[in-house]
Amino acid sequence: MTPPTDILDYRTQSPEVSARFSKLKERPVVLSVKNLTKIFPSQNGDVTALNSIDFEVYRREFMCVIGPSGCGKSTLIRILAGLESETSGAVLLDGNPVAGPGPDRGMVFQSYTLFPWLTVKQNVLFGPKMAGQKGATVESEARQWIEMVGLSKFENSYPHQLSGGMKQRVAIARALANRPRILLMDEPFGALDAQTRCQMQSYLLKIWKNLDITILFITHDLDEATYLSDRILVLKANPGEVDEIIEVPVPRPRTVDQFVSPEFIATKHRIDELIHPKNKGGDDELHFPRMTKEGDDVE
Amino acid sequence: MSGSLKKAREPWFAVRRELSPQRSSVLTIVSFALPLLIWAAVSYLPFLWHPDVQLQLSANRADVSTVYVAGDRVSKSYFPEFQEAVRSQNEDLKKQLSSDDPLAGASESSVRRANKKVLRHLVPLLIQNKWIKDDQATDDEAIYHAWGELASSSRRLKSPSLSEENLAIVEDNWKAMSAIAPNYVSDNFVSTPLLSLIPQGKTSNPDYLPAPDQVLAAGVKVFSIPADGDRPSMVQRIGHSLQIVFGGFCLAALVGVPIGVVCGTYPFFSRLVEPFTDFFRYMPAPTFSTLLVAIFLANDAPKIALVFVGTFFQLVLVTANTTRRLDMPLLEAAQTLGASQRQLLTRVVVPGILPNLYDDLRILLGWAWTWLVIAELVGVKSGLTEFIETQGRFRNFDMVFPIIILIGLIGFFTDQILSLIKGLVFPYTEDGTKAASHPILKAVLFIPRLVLRLLTNRSASGTT
Numbered sequence: 001m002t003p004p005t006d007i008l009d010y011r012t013q014s015p016e017v018s019a020r021f022s023k024l025k026e027r028p029v030v031l032s033v034k035n036l037t038k039i040f041p042s043q044n045g046d047v048t049a050l051n052s053i054d055f056e057v058y059r060r061e062f063m064c065v066i067g068p069s070g071c072g073k074s075t076l077i078r079i080l081a082g083l084e085s086e087t088s089g090a091v092l093l094d095g096n097p098v099a100g101p102g103p104d105r106g107m108v109f110q111s112y113t114l115f116p117w118l119t120v121k122q123n124v125l126f127g128p129k130m131a132g133q134k135g136a137t138v139e140s141e142a143r144q145w146i147e148m149v150g151l152s153k154f155e156n157s158y159p160h161q162l163s164g165g166m167k168q169r170v171a172i173a174r175a176l177a178n179r180p181r182i183l184l185m186d187e188p189f190g191a192l193d194a195q196t197r198c199q200m201q202s203y204l205l206k207i208w209k210n211l212d213i214t215i216l217f218i219t220h221d222l223d224e225a226t227y228l229s230d231r232i233l234v235l236k237a238n239p240g241e242v243d244e245i246i247e248v249p250v251p252r253p254r255t256v257d258q259f260v261s262p263e264f265i266a267t268k269h270r271i272d273e274l275i276h277p278k279n280k281g282g283d284d285e286l287h288f289p290r291m292t293k294e295g296d297d298v299e
Numbered sequence: 300m301s302g303s304l305k306k307a308r309e310p311w312f313a314v315r316r317e318l319s320p321q322r323s324s325v326l327t328i329v330s331f332a333l334p335l336l337i338w339a340a341v342s343y344l345p346f347l348w349h350p351d352v353q354l355q356l357s358a359n360r361a362d363v364s365t366v367y368v369a370g371d372r373v374s375k376s377y378f379p380e381f382q383e384a385v386r387s388q389n390e391d392l393k394k395q396l397s398s399d400d401p402l403a404g405a406s407e408s409s410v411r412r413a414n415k416k417v418l419r420h421l422v423p424l425l426i427q428n429k430w431i432k433d434d435q436a437t438d439d440e441a442i443y444h445a446w447g448e449l450a451s452s453s454r455r456l457k458s459p460s461l462s463e464e465n466l467a468i469v470e471d472n473w474k475a476m477s478a479i480a481p482n483y484v485s486d487n488f489v490s491t492p493l494l495s496l497i498p499q500g501k502t503s504n505p506d507y508l509p510a511p512d513q514v515l516a517a518g519v520k521v522f523s524i525p526a527d528g529d530r531p532s533m534v535q536r537i538g539h540s541l542q543i544v545f546g547g548f549c550l551a552a553l554v555g556v557p558i559g560v561v562c563g564t565y566p567f568f569s570r571l572v573e574p575f576t577d578f579f580r581y582m583p584a585p586t587f588s589t590l591l592v593a594i595f596l597a598n599d600a601p602k603i604a605l606v607f608v609g610t611f612f613q614l615v616l617v618t619a620n621t622t623r624r625l626d627m628p629l630l631e632a633a634q635t636l637g638a639s640q641r642q643l644l645t646r647v648v649v650p651g652i653l654p655n656l657y658d659d660l661r662i663l664l665g666w667a668w669t670w671l672v673i674a675e676l677v678g679v680k681s682g683l684t685e686f687i688e689t690q691g692r693f694r695n696f697d698m699v700f701p702i703i704i705l706i707g708l709i710g711f712f713t714d715q716i717l718s719l720i721k722g723l724v725f726p727y728t729e730d731g732t733k734a735a736s737h738p739i740l741k742a743v744l745f746i747p748r749l750v751l752r753l754l755t756n757r758s759a760s761g762t763t
Binding site for chain 2: 129
């Protein structure tokens with residue numbers, strides 16, 4: 001693939017976008033990751049999955065983490081959620097170090113993790129119940145969350161009666177019902193078909209817009225990262241390190257039409273450059289033998 | 300072409316391709332019909348197997364100590380030899396009768412006694428032809444009368460009939476008998492030796508394979524025997540057997556499930572409990588039977604204990620495995636939602652494994668059934684097994700088969716019912732959706748569902 005010559009510089013920001021970013025950076029830091037390192041011991045020597053990761057997420061920011069496979073993005077989010085422990089470094093939530101999983105960091109997984117024995121409403125009520133909250137107010141709040149993800153009709157359905165997209169919407173409502181400080185999303189739409197995924201991305205942007213919620217979103221999809229994010233944290237593999245933090249120059253509110261805007265293409269192009277370096281592997285190294293007759297060309 | 304519009308026929312044999320519901324039900328029926336048909340064919344088609352001859356008419360061989368009576372089975376190869384022996388015995392007798400000393404030195408009273416036995420040799424045939432009743436087997440007057448009728452050809456035996464050879468012997472003997480007296484008089488019975496009837500029989504299977512109709516008839520008979528003193532009725536026996544199976548199984552489940560769940564949840568308990576359990580389960584439960592009798596003494600306790608030993612250790616391991624198979628992401632999700640360690644166990648692990656645990660317990664209940672027979676032999680024999688044991692010892696296999704089939708049926712239907720109601724117990728599983736559309740369950744649940752709907756509608760309209 002030869003790089004198109006007329007691509008915009010991804011660092012070029014319109015005045016509105018630039019103003020948005022300076023406002024964003026004035027906001028308090030919700031999540032701060034300091035010098036985070038994760039080493040997995042193995043029989044063939046230790047494997048460094050993450051190497052001194054440093055970044056900050058501001059209040060109500062939407063940040064995506066992207067990187068080639070094996071860059072440790074899932075390990076990163078699992079450490080943030082408290083499901084795994086770091087080897088060194090620190091994770092601070094509102095300035096306080098976190099230890100172990102907790103309801104202050106909501107998580108949506110790639111696999112469907114709704115409790116099959118609970119109805120949609122009971123699933124959403126799970127978090128409040130664990131905290132010992134009961135009563136009519138909690139119930140009506142749960143209904144509101146379900147309404148927000150558009151599943152009021154299904155509040156008494158069981159998960160196996162829902163489609164994949166619906167399940168993930170319930171999972172989002174369930175995580176939000178705990179009123180977390182940050183919502184961690186680990187490739188939540190990865191198992192969905194392309195159309196549903198696109199729909200879910202729009203849903204998520206609407207929810208995010210109307211709530212005081214900070215989102216850290218893991219994906220391997222360039223379009224998804226560019227469409228959703230304020231900033232994109234690009235990781236590189238072996239060992240997992242921060243490659244670059246890209247400020248997405250695409251103005252908000254985002255629409256699907258922007259997929260072909262120059263800023264959008266420029267951002268995608270930059271991510272592609274970072275995670276698929278031209279000199280390492282790629283199409284050029286593959287050898288295609290001709291297996292058709294001369295004159296029977298399609299191009 | 301009209302052929303091209305025709306729907307292609309679905310093949311019956313295609314790798315992993317589901318059959319249509321009709322075909323599936325046909326095959327289910329065939330799967331039961333086929334063994335029954337084979338059993339019926341082997342029983343009713345003589346050329347398929349029938350290695351024995353079942354005697355309809357027997358005779359005494361003077362020089363052989365083994366006595367066969369009507370109903371006994373002899374091998375096909377021995378039967379002609381048996382007939383030939385009796386024939387030559389008759390030939391010798393005829394020679395003796397025409398000699399100077401027809402009694403050959405025997406006393407008149409002993410010959411008369413032997414003749415009375417020959418007279419009664421016809422009894423099984425007469426009873427089967429309903430000429431005399433079951434309780435007339437020693438009614439010599441009636442038997443004597445029957446001989447007369449046969450000899451004068453005024454009546455014929457139909458099923459089973461009498462061979463021409465034997466009819467001639469009957470006539471010969473009747474000549475001798477009627478020459479003394481037209482009616483039976485015990486003291487004035489013929490005292491010259493009578494000819495023996497030649498053994499008659501029909502080919503049959505060995506006694507350990509009774510025909511379906513015999514098993515059915517025996518089954519009816521077995522169930523109509525009332526309780527008598529310390530001999531319980533069949534229904535009581537079934538009740539007793541069920542008590543042992545379910546007693547042992549429920550006890551094992553009650554103790555084993557919690558232990559299994561804890562093992563599957565905490566690696567600490569898994570390492571502590573499972574290695575020994577794994578070793579213990581290889582020791583066959585029956586080897587503990589004498590020990591169990593020593594500990595629990597007689598009656599039901601050692602029997603229930605044996606079913607317990609047979610199921611408990613498997614149950615712990617199976618439950619632990621099922622618990623470990625619970626989706627890890629479910630536990631992680633619960634933790635990010637704020638569940639404590641204790642809540643993980645009670646609110647996620649336990650409800651999460653229940654449907655699989657239900658299936659496990661269903662399978663283990665089947666195991667418990669297999670221990671039943673051994674358990675009932677421990678200490679004082681009891682229940683269905685005691686009946687099988689006793690009847691088997693007398694070679695009444697037609698009585699044994701109904702009980703074996705009965706145990707199978709109880710186990711099979713328990714399992715079917717448990718599998719049918721799984722969907723009701725767990726409406727959130729795939730079985731739950733299936734159960735909701737199951738015709739039988741639909742019919743059964745129509746009224747309760749209607750009531751439920753009315754109630755929920757009322758409460759919904761009450762809150763809004």
